[in-house]
Amino acid sequence: MKHLQFENQSIWYDETLLVEDPKQGFDAKFWQRNDKVLGSAQGRGTTWFVQTDKIAAALRHYRRGGLLGKLVSDSYWFSGWEKTRSYQELQLLNTLIEAGVNVPKPIAARAVKSGLTYRADLLSEKIPNAKDLVTILQEKPLSKEMYQKIGDEIRKMHAVQVNHTDLNIHNILIDDKDKAWIIDFDKCFVQQGDHWKKGNWNRLKRSFKKELEKKKIYWELDDFKYIQAE
Incomplete structure (x- = not known):
């Protein structure tokens, strides 16, 4: 995994699965402009299914559920880049793949810090068919x-x-x-x-x-x- 660090955000990505600009890869509008949206699904928010140059992927923005989610929809307390939900899930998926568990390949993860909180996104494999x-x-x-x-x-x-x-x-x-x-x-x-x-x-x-x-x-x-x- 490559790691890009900016002033207020971190991006981790697998360059063999994402050849597009990783800074744009978490923006649904980027995929829409390039006619690469395969579909979407509704949950706590919208999961976008997109076609990267290498693999079909699911783009998910992290959102809270429950009562707290109605007050603070997508912000989380920041306590370090490697403790963000996106990075943690990316690492967990890699652990499971190494153990031979059938889970989606992680493609890229992002965390964007704002003051004491952060927002996060994950791009992972869309399991075909x-x-x-x-x-x-x-x-x-x-x-x-x-x-x-x-x-x-x-x-x-x-x-x-x-x-x-x-x-x-x-x-x-x-x-x-x-x-x-x-x-x-x-x-x-x-x-x-x-x-x-x-x-x-x-x-x-x-x-x-x-x-x-x-x-x-x-x-x-x-x-x-x-x-x-x-």
Whole structure:
């Protein structure tokens, strides 16, 4: 990763994946002007899907959720460049890739400091031909083997002690080659011990139950045992 340091911002980027000007790469208007926008998705904000010269990418601006997010939408307390959320997520993705976990490649991260706070952005790989579990399960049930593949990725993630604090079925993708992926590692971190891992599994199970009620997905409680089966 290359590191560019300016007076009020830091940019980290992989020059093999981003040959465009990294200072412009976090601006959706830059991609729009160059007719490189592939689409977008709505969450806490807009995630833009863009086509770089080398790879399809997802551009995300970090935003707060909950009550605090209504007051301070996208500013965070600054306590050092390497403690910014964008840099932390970039590093975590690299750790997971080295461990063989199917996660998006980090392309570039930015943090912009203003007084005592900062704002942040991340550019990461858009997994090609992939849908999240909610979308898939609205159409059809999954096989036992597919659930086992999902469980394998979670166990690999846990083996390197990464706590995914928002593990839900929106953050698990399956591509057209039946490969399972885990995404969205904002606020996730390395944590020692095993006591917290059960919380990840329980959170995932709750998300299945929630979408069963909300979206009428093809899922039964018995399916979850295949995810947890080693």
